[in-house]
Each structure stands twice: as C-alpha cells, then as structure tokens.
Amino acid sequence: MKQNKNGVWVSWNENLKYNYKSLYTIKTEEELQTVIAKSEKIRFFGSKQSSADIAAGTETLIDITAYNKILEFNDSDKTITVQSGVLLKDLLEAVEAKGWCIPCLPDINTVTVGGALATGTHGTSGKLLSEYVTNCRLVLADGSIREINEGEELMDAVRVSLGVLGVFSTVTFSCEEIYTLHVKEHPESDSEWLPKIKERLKKHDFLRVLWLPHTDKGYVITGDKIDTNTEIKEDLGPDYLKHRRKASKILYKYTHIFPWFTVVANKLLYRGFFRATKEHKGSLYQATVTKSRGSTLELAEWTISLDVFPKVFEELKREINKWSNKSFIHIPMDVRFVYKDKSWLSYAYGQDTVTMGCVSRNAATADSYEAFKSVERIFLKYGGRPHWGKRFKAKDAELSKVYERWNDFKALRETLDPTNKFLNPYLTDLFNAKVVEHAYA
Numbered sequence: 001m002k003q004n005k006n007g008v009w010v011s012w013n014e015n016l017k018y019n020y021k022s023l024y025t026i027k028t029e030e031e032l033q034t035v036i037a038k039s040e041k042i043r044f045f046g047s048k049q050s051s052a053d054i055a056a057g058t059e060t061l062i063d064i065t066a067y068n069k070i071l072e073f074n075d076s077d078k079t080i081t082v083q084s085g086v087l088l089k090d091l092l093e094a095v096e097a098k099g100w101c102i103p104c105l106p107d108i109n110t111v112t113v114g115g116a117l118a119t120g121t122h123g124t125s126g127k128l129l130s131e132y133v134t135n136c137r138l139v140l141a142d143g144s145i146r147e148i149n150e151g152e153e154l155m156d157a158v159r160v161s162l163g164v165l166g167v168f169s170t171v172t173f174s175c176e177e178i179y180t181l182h183v184k185e186h187p188e189s190d191s192e193w194l195p196k197i198k199e200r201l202k203k204h205d206f207l208r209v210l211w212l213p214h215t216d217k218g219y220v221i222t223g224d225k226i227d228t229n230t231e232i233k234e235d236l237g238p239d240y241l242k243h244r245r246k247a248s249k250i251l252y253k254y255t256h257i258f259p260w261f262t263v264v265a266n267k268l269l270y271r272g273f274f275r276a277t278k279e280h281k282g283s284l285y286q287a288t289v290t291k292s293r294g295s296t297l298e299l300a301e302w303t304i305s306l307d308v309f310p311k312v313f314e315e316l317k318r319e320i321n322k323w324s325n326k327s328f329i330h331i332p333m334d335v336r337f338v339y340k341d342k343s344w345l346s347y348a349y350g351q352d353t354v355t356m357g358c359v360s361r362n363a364a365t366a367d368s369y370e371a372f373k374s375v376e377r378i379f380l381k382y383g384g385r386p387h388w389g390k391r392f393k394a395k396d397a398e399l400s401k402v403y404e405r406w407n408d409f410k411a412l413r414e415t416l417d418p419t420n421k422f423l424n425p426y427l428t429d430l431f432n433a434k435v436v437e438h439a440y441a
Contacts, residue, residue: 001025001026001027001034002024003022004023004025005021006019010048011048011050012047012048013364014364015364016053018056021059021060023062024060025063025066026062027066028067029169029170032067032139032167033139033143033145035062036062038143040419041423042421042422043057043058043062043422043424044061044062044114045115046087046112046114046115047110049108049110050115050119052119052388052391052426053424053425053426054118054162054389056424057426064112064167067084067085068083068112069083070090075098078174078177079134080172081135082094082171084112084114084117084167084168084169085112088106088108088109088111088112088113088116089110091113091173092285096178096283099177100176100177101285102129103127104122104126104127104131104132105123105129105288106129107290113168114168117130117159117160118162118388119160120160120388122336122348124206124207124338124355125201125336125337126338126339127338127341128341128347130159130160130343131159132173133159133173135147135148135172136155136172138166138167139169140166140416141166145169146166156343156344157343157345157405157408157409159343161409162345163422164431165417166422180225180227180228180230180282181224181225181281181284181288182230182232183206183221183278183282183287184277184278185219185279186277186278187274188220189217189218193218194218194310195310197209197310200222201337204223206223206288207221207222207337208220208288208335208336211335212331212332212333213329214263214267214320214321214328214331215331218335223287223288226281235277235279237277237278238276240272241273247269248269248331252361255328255361256369259326259370260323261328262328262329262330265330266330266331269331270331297361298359298362298363298366298391299359299360299387300358300372300387301357301358301387302387303338303354303355303356303379303384303385304379304382304383304384305354306353306354308383309354312379316374316375319374325374327371327375328371329375330371332359333358333359334355334356334357335356335357337353337355338352344405344408344409345388345409349403349404358372366391376393384402399430413431420433420434
C-alpha cells in the first residue's frame with residue numbers, strides 16, 4: 001500500500017481541486033478495509049471523470065485504480081467477477097474475449113467499474129450498468145465486509161449509492177452471448193424523430209438520438225441484431241468527420257463571451273458533421289462505445305418519464321430558441337432510453353425513462369453556462385431526475401420529491417455510516433446530513 005501526504009487532488013478537467021493530508025493507493029481488499037477503518041473522513045476515486053463533486057474534499061483519499069484485477073469467470077452462469085478499480089474498457093474486453101457481452105453499455109469506457117456503478121452509469125435501450133450486478137462485496141464504514149446478492153432488498157439500495165453506503169470491493173456481473181449490431185445513422189428533423197420514439201424502441205435493439213439545438217434537427221442512430229456473417233455495405237462517411245471535436249473546440253472557444261454565436265456554430269457543425277448517413281456493424285461494445293473523450297468538457301444530464309419527454313422537449317426547445325434567453329446549448333444533446341427498474345436511486349426507478357445530456361465544451365466557464373440552469377429548471381418542473389455523476393444544483397428538498405425511496409435511502413445511509421465517514425461537503429449538503437464538516441484546506 002502506497003501513501004502520499006499533503007498533496008492536491010485535481011479532477012480530469014481541472015475544474016475541481018482539493019488539498020488532502022493522506023492519499024492511499026491500494027491493491028488488496030485487506031488494504032481497502034484497513035484504510036477505511038482507521039479514517040475519520042474518506043472518499044475514493046478512479047479516473048476522476050465525474051462532473052459532480054463527489055470524489056474528493058476529505059482529508060483522506062483512496063485511489064482505487066490499482067485495485068483492478070479480473071478475478072473469476074463462471075462459464076455455467078456466464079458471470080465475471082472483478083475488483084472495483086477495473087476500467088470499464090478492461091472489463092468489456094475480457095467479456096468479449098469469452099464470447100459474451102453485457103447487454104447495455106455506457107458510451108464511454110474510461111471510467112472505473114466502481115465509479116460507474118456508484119453514479120448510475122447507463123447505456124441506451126436497456127438498463128443501467130448496475131442492473132447486471134448479481135453479487136458485490138461492500139466495505140462498510142467500520143472496515144467490515146458485507147456481501148450482497150441479487151434478490152436481497154439491500155442490493156436495490158446499493159446498486160446506485162454514490163459511495164455513501166460503503167465502498168465496492170469486488171463486483172460480479174451477469175453476461176449474455178455476444179451479438180452483432182447492424183448500425184445505421186442519419187439526420188432527421190425534430191418533427192420526424194420525436195413522435196417515432198416509442199415505435200423505434202419496439203422495432204430496434206438500439207436507439208440513440210443526438211439532438212442538435214438551434215438547428216431543428218436530430219441525428220438518429222439505430223441498431224438491430226444480425227447474424228455475424230451477414231454482409232452489409234459499410235459506409236463510415238467522409239474522412240473529415242473525424243475532425244468534429246477539433247472543429248467544435250474552435251467554434252465554441254469564445255461562446256462563453258458571445259453566447260449567441262453558439263447558434264451560428266451549431267448550424268455550421270450540423271452542415272459539416274451531421275448530414276452524412278452511416279452504416280456499419282460490430283459487437284455492441286465495438287459499434288457503440290466511445291473509446292476516448294477530451295477533458296475540456298463539462299456535463300449535465302437529466303432524465304424524465306418516457307411519456308412526459310415530448311412535452312419537456314418542446315418546452316426546452318422553445319426556451320432555448322428565445323433570443324432573450326442566454327441558454328444557447330452546444331451540440332449534441334445526447335438522448336437515450338432506459339427501461340424501468342427497482343433500484344432506489346436509479347433514474348429509471350418505476351418508470352421507462354428518457355435521458356438527455358447537456359454539454360459545455362468550455363469546462364472552465366461551466367459555472368456561468370446558462371444552459372445547465374435552464375435544463376435543470378425545466379426537467380425538475382416535470383419531475384425529472386439528475387445524473388449523479390454530472391452537474392446539477394438540486395439538493396435534498398428537490399430530490400425527495402422525485403425519488404420515491406429517497407428518505408428510505410437516507411435512513412439506511414445513517415444506519416450504515418452513523419458518523420458520516422463517507423460524506424464530503426458536497427454530499428453532506430446533498431443529503432442534508434445532520435453533521436456538516438468542511439473539506440481540509
């Protein structure tokens with residue numbers, strides 16, 4: 001076990017910085033237990049890619065990234081067991097090597113398994129990643145181990161828990177036989193793709209829409225399971241499409257000073273990068289998961305009932321298209337779909353859900369990005385729920401209205417962590433915890 005003293009923790013895009021007294025890099029479950037047991041206040045982190053302030057801000061920190069072994073495959077049950085510091089990339093490549101897949105994947109592979117589960121990471125046209133967990137070992141505040149199996153009510157609380165009930169040690173995922181997706185991509189006007197959502201969810205195995213604010217267009221991505229040997233005419237579009245991030249960075253560089261220029265930039269980006277049609281095939285992982293992401297992003301994401309989404313979308317569109325409003329939104333806004341589940345703090349608890357992401361390409365000026373404020377206000381108005389790993393301002397009072405099991409979760413948290421060991425200032429405020437302590441500085 002390695003210990004660093006008196007340093008500075010910095011998030012992936014340098015928006016969050018905290019001093020710490022001790023930072024431990026652990027490699028075994030015993031080391032994880034020891035550090036947690038002896039610490040008064042502690043948080044833990046992986047690849048630091050959360051836009052929410054949940055990973056640091058305490059005197060003691062644990063770097064989980066070296067706790068990254070793939071421990072076991074169970075061929076008869078099609079399960080894989082890993083340590084929680086494993087990168088999603090390594091988990092998915094190991095699963096594919098067995099001829100398996102996890103049927104619903106997030107759009108990025110650079111986060112740790114523990115962080116992805118704690119914040120409710122999800123894919124589209126399926127479930128949260130955490131819904132595929134069949135067993136986990138949780139290190140509690142006193143350093144003891146609690147093993148939790150699928151079917152226990154506690155699993156529904158732990159699946160999405162922001163790391164405040166305990167720390168994931170090892171996790172077992174259920175898998176399925178690998179399959180091939182035939183993916184098609186093309187632009188559509190808002191009047192076309194919006195009313196077709198439910199029809200397409202029934203028709204296709206994969207559905208995602210990249211909405212392009214201020215253009216009246218969406219970029220529709222569908223996927224259908226096919227036999228691996230089925231031949232298709234692959235078309236990945238013009239070579240210049242690979243330069244979209246570079247073009248976006250240039251066009252959005254000064255939009256925090258001149259927000260209205262976002263409208264012009266979006267129209268240019270649509271014409272340059274979102275008018276092409278594409279067609280390709282591959283495994284779910286190879287065909288749909290982003291393999292890298294720039295660090296100049298800040299992200300917010302909100303979710304809403306599938307039935308209510310059209311009303312929310314239309315109101316959001318009207319609001320941001322007003323020139324009197326400064327909520328000019330960078331493209332794209334990622335629209336995905338998650339089916340209902342029973343996890344207490346899941347966005348899809350009790351309802352089929354639409355998620356809508358909002359991105360700022362200028363991470364350093366995200367606090368003044370009006371779009372985040374408008375999206376949150378409109379989604380909350382209709383009972384929307386925030387993504388735990390992304391930016392939002394809502395706290396206990398608002399969250400208790402949109403999460404049916406919010407107070408049950410708070411009571412469980414107080415039972416498992418009576419001294420608030422796993423709370424940093426942000427989480428203390430979020431849960432309106434009784435004892436408020438400030439970060440070491």
